[in-house]
Amino acid sequence: MHNQPTSFFFSLLLLLRISALSAQHQVYVVYLGGHSGLQTPEEIENIHRSYLHSVKSSREEAAASIIYSYKNAINGFSAFLTSQQADALSEMDGVISVFRSQPSRLHTTRSWDFISLLEANWDASMANGEDLLKQAGYSQNVTVGVIDTGIWPESESFSDTDMGPIPSYWKGSCQSGDQFNSSNCNRKIVGARYYLKGYEAAYGPVDPKFDFKSPRDMAGHGTHAASIVGGRMVPNAAAIGGIGSGTASGGAPLVRLAVYKVCWAVPGASMAEGNACFDDDLIAAFDDAIADGVQVLSVSMGRSTSVPYERDGIAIGALYAVKRNIVVACSAGNSGPDQSTITNVAPWVITVGASSIDREFSSPVMLGNGVVLVGQSITPFDEAGTYPLVYAADVEIPGSTTSENNGLCMSGTLSPDLVRGKAVFCRSGATFETLEVARAGGAAAVLGNSYEGMGVIGQSFMIPTTTILSNEIPIVYNYTVSNKAATVTLKPVKTLSGTLAPFMAPFTSRGPSLVDPNILKPDVTAPGLNILAAWSEAASPLNVPADKRVVKYQFLSGTSISCPHVSAVAALLRALHPNWSSAAIRSALITSSKPSNNEGGSITNAQGNPSTPFESGAGHIQPSLAADPGLVYDASYGDYLLFLCASSGNRLDPSFHCPDDDDDVPSASHFNYPSLAIDDLEDGRMRVARVVTNVGPARSTYTVTINQPPGYTVKIAPAVLRFSAVGERQMFNITVTAGGGAVENVYAFGSFVWSDGIHRVRSPIAVTNSD
Numbered sequence: 001m002h003n004q005p006t007s008f009f010f011s012l013l014l015l016l017r018i019s020a021l022s023a024q025h026q027v028y029v030v031y032l033g034g035h036s037g038l039q040t041p042e043e044i045e046n047i048h049r050s051y052l053h054s055v056k057s058s059r060e061e062a063a064a065s066i067i068y069s070y071k072n073a074i075n076g077f078s079a080f081l082t083s084q085q086a087d088a089l090s091e092m093d094g095v096i097s098v099f100r101s102q103p104s105r106l107h108t109t110r111s112w113d114f115i116s117l118l119e120a121n122w123d124a125s126m127a128n129g130e131d132l133l134k135q136a137g138y139s140q141n142v143t144v145g146v147i148d149t150g151i152w153p154e155s156e157s158f159s160d161t162d163m164g165p166i167p168s169y170w171k172g173s174c175q176s177g178d179q180f181n182s183s184n185c186n187r188k189i190v191g192a193r194y195y196l197k198g199y200e201a202a203y204g205p206v207d208p209k210f211d212f213k214s215p216r217d218m219a220g221h222g223t224h225a226a227s228i229v230g231g232r233m234v235p236n237a238a239a240i241g242g243i244g245s246g247t248a249s250g251g252a253p254l255v256r257l258a259v260y261k262v263c264w265a266v267p268g269a270s271m272a273e274g275n276a277c278f279d280d281d282l283i284a285a286f287d288d289a290i291a292d293g294v295q296v297l298s299v300s301m302g303r304s305t306s307v308p309y310e311r312d313g314i315a316i317g318a319l320y321a322v323k324r325n326i327v328v329a330c331s332a333g334n335s336g337p338d339q340s341t342i343t344n345v346a347p348w349v350i351t352v353g354a355s356s357i358d359r360e361f362s363s364p365v366m367l368g369n370g371v372v373l374v375g376q377s378i379t380p381f382d383e384a385g386t387y388p389l390v391y392a393a394d395v396e397i398p399g400s401t402t403s404e405n406n407g408l409c410m411s412g413t414l415s416p417d418l419v420r421g422k423a424v425f426c427r428s429g430a431t432f433e434t435l436e437v438a439r440a441g442g443a444a445a446v447l448g449n450s451y452e453g454m455g456v457i458g459q460s461f462m463i464p465t466t467t468i469l470s471n472e473i474p475i476v477y478n479y480t481v482s483n484k485a486a487t488v489t490l491k492p493v494k495t496l497s498g499t500l501a502p503f504m505a506p507f508t509s510r511g512p513s514l515v516d517p518n519i520l521k522p523d524v525t526a527p528g529l530n531i532l533a534a535w536s537e538a539a540s541p542l543n544v545p546a547d548k549r550v551v552k553y554q555f556l557s558g559t560s561i562s563c564p565h566v567s568a569v570a571a572l573l574r575a576l577h578p579n580w581s582s583a584a585i586r587s588a589l590i591t592s593s594k595p596s597n598n599e600g601g602s603i604t605n606a607q608g609n610p611s612t613p614f615e616s617g618a619g620h621i622q623p624s625l626a627a628d629p630g631l632v633y634d635a636s637y638g639d640y641l642l643f644l645c646a647s648s649g650n651r652l653d654p655s656f657h658c659p660d661d662d663d664d665v666p667s668a669s670h671f672n673y674p675s676l677a678i679d680d681l682e683d684g685r686m687r688v689a690r691v692v693t694n695v696g697p698a699r700s701t702y703t704v705t706i707n708q709p710p711g712y713t714v715k716i717a718p719a720v721l722r723f724s725a726v727g728e729r730q731m732f733n734i735t736v737t738a739g740g741g742a743v744e745n746v747y748a749f750g751s752f753v754w755s756d757g758i759h760r761v762r763s764p765i766a767v768t769n770s771d
């Protein structure tokens with residue numbers, strides 16, 4: 001075969017490419033650990049090819065099947081393989097894991113009609129925000145990598161006016177492509193790259209109708225996230241109709257942004273499917289971001305189910321980022337309110353839940369019988385309008401629905417003859433419902449909230465639309481079914497400030513983590529409900545073809561939106577404390593978070609019940625307090641690897657050797673995390689150790705207070721820690737004992753706080769016991 005003429009070789013390549021897309025060949029990631037730094041890029045690529053050659057019939061086939069060869073920090077490659085070839089590779093020396101490259105999804109509430117900016121309310125949530133920003137030099141020497149759908153570089157939020165030169169450490173680049181060239185980067189957008197080989201292997205070439213083959217953002221999500229991290233202050237930014245008007249600003253307005261586009265529109269996909277971000281593209285982005293010199297990475301996406309770390313592109317990429325002391329913030333997911341829905345749970349990342357800010361967009365609904373309901377809307381309409389009101393199930397095309405799914409205003413179900421000029425009531429609502437009402441000629445829509453309790457996800461619909469709370473649905477239902485001449489009056493949106501906040505967004509994913517129940521996740525919560533931020537002008541507010549409107553700023557909800565808030569604060573902390581570890585920065589964020597709301601009660605969930613640490617983590621981030629946490633729970637790269645010995649027995653980095661004797665492997669609960677989770681108390685009692693490092697005044701004395709989890713006794717010894725130097729470390733033991741009141745297999749929650757009278761270093765506790 002080596003002697004075949006070139007033309008044959010090329011047709012063979014072509015055949016291989018085609019067959020590679022057939023069912024037998026799928027894209028796999030072959031993960032080999034990290035690089036020793038001793039090999040040249042050519043040597044690395046040769047090693048990767050020789051692995052492939054050992055399972056492929058020829059060198060040519062091996063060369064043609066490779067997709068990515070990871071050469072910077074992460075060692076491994078992705079390639080088209082059959083499942084037999086994948087199995088054979090996984091048996092080979094040096095191979096840690098071989099896994100199918102799977103798509104992550106963006107963590108907006110609807111994967112397709114994603115995002116939006118940092119607004120005035122953000123400042124309110126940052127006590128002394130301005131001082132902190134000044135001290136941090138507005139983070140102008142820090143670069144945050146945003147791994148997402150790209151960026152809309154023309155947005156005013158990304159202007160580089162008056163920004164100083166790009167920091168000398170920066171090694172990134174600006175990659176040209178469809179409607180994007182090096183002129184689109186500036187002193188604000190210092191890097192922009194895109195990764196689509198994994199996507200194209202699954203879906204074929206990017207369709208220019210649905211996405212730009214370049215770092216340019218067609219979806220809006222990446223632009224929204226980047227502007228939350230580091231958008232400039234833009235006065236009078238507002239969503240369509242002037243709603244939410246105020247100064248738009250990122251959390252770190254002078255930070256440098258580096259864009260890594262890994263998520264691509266799935267053509268013809270159902271809207272819920274939206275964009276796909278494949279593992280092998282993600283790993284390539286992490287590998288480059290690490291080499292480029294980012295100090296913080298913001299990752300607003302995740303897999304729909306939890307996957308073990310060694311098969312999770314984000315967990316692998318983040319581990320090597322953290323090895324270089326890069327802080328990685330990830331969204332927790334939007335699969336709530338069910339428990340154990342949380343994703344991105346590795347202890348080396350910051351996992352961010354989503355909660356409300358103290359602002360609501362009120363748009364009351366008045367029924368013809370005089371009953372007034374609490375409605376919420378961000379759809380602009382100028383005047384109150386009164387319309388005949390019909391229930392969707394009564395105006396459907398016969399046969400288009402069943403008794404199970406009627407009344408939902410699903411696409412193609414409403415009869416134009418019965419709907420024209422009327423307001424339609426749909427039992428639950430997001431985007432498609434009002435699109436269907438509009439398609440059928442309806443004049444307005446009343447949507448029932450899809451979630452129970454508080455928390456309505458606002459969207460800029462195209463016809464007057466108001467969403468009512470779920471407990472109000474039966475009221476409207478009863479009224480419409482018993483009145484042939486029902487009417488409704490919708491009132492225009494009024495912005496209410498200072499409302500009860502934060503409460504947890506109903507969709508925010510919940511712990512305990514299925515991958516590692518001995519690490520408490522999420523870590524913290526941050527604003528993620530109806531947040532205004534910059535938008536792509538190639539995306540409409542609803543991100544559907546029927547919507548032709550162009551906006552510069554727009555509202556979005558999701559943990560996709562809360563994550564970049566934390567990335568912004570991490571960038572400020574990085575500027576303030578250049579030599580803190582990424583673990584110290586995470587610890588500062590966690591232990592300074594606030595578990596209470598603006599009325600002094602517990603942060604609640606959307607139902608109004610006190611939230612548990614599995615919903616809100618340690619609480620809402622408090623940037624100014626995080627800047628001066630007093631003590632930190634530090635961890636080194638080696639500590640994470642030792643943790644992995646216990647948690648999964650898998651070593652993500654083969655250069656590290658787990659203790660030979662299992663008895664020498666500490667339980668995962670021992671990992672020096674700023675919170676404590678014990679999935680199952682062994683023998684009703686367990687002792688774990690923690691080490692705190694003094695980052696406050698040299699001389700200080702901390703005393704512990706414990707809020708006992710009901711049914712358990714937590715003892716901490718010693719109960720007083722005396723420090724005489726900055727950087728001094730002190731160890732303490734925590735002993736947890738199940739008492740008579742402990743309910744088997746039900747989590748109990750508590751906390752402990754170290755305080756020197758000035759700093760409060762608070763750690764939440766979650767514990768269960770099965771015996």
Ligand SMILES: *[C@@H]1O[C@H](CO)[C@@H](O)[C@H](O)[C@H]1NC(C)=O
Pocket residue numbers: 136137140141167168
């Ligand atoms: C940023 O870096 C430049 C050059 O390295 C230095 O002169 C400047 O003081 C730094 N600014 C801040 C706020 O750290």
Ligand SMILES: *[C@@H]1O[C@H](CO)[C@@H](O)[C@H](O)[C@H]1NC(C)=O
Pocket residue numbers: 180181182183
């Ligand atoms: C980038 O594209 C713009 C618009 O097409 C063009 O004006 C500009 O010269 C290009 N810049 C570079 C560096 O190619």
Ligand SMILES: *[C@@H]1O[C@H](CO)[C@@H](O)[C@H](O)[C@H]1NC(C)=O
Pocket residue numbers: 474475478
């Ligand atoms: C709706 O009507 C039913 C039957 O008449 C009644 O039982 C129910 O309480 C009503 N619900 C509301 C919220 O008015």
Ligand SMILES: *[C@@H]1O[C@H](CO)[C@@H](O)[C@H](O)[C@H]1NC(C)=O
Pocket residue numbers: 579727
């Ligand atoms: C941080 O860096 C500064 C300056 O390089 C050094 O003086 C200080 O000791 C370092 N602190 C720690 C905790 O490593």
Ligand SMILES: *[C@@H]1O[C@H](CO)[C@@H](O)[C@H](O)[C@H]1NC(C)=O
Pocket residue numbers: 689717718731732733
């Ligand atoms: C923690 O417990 C271990 C095991 O009993 C003990 O050796 C150690 O001295 C204790 N540490 C502290 C600070 O009490």
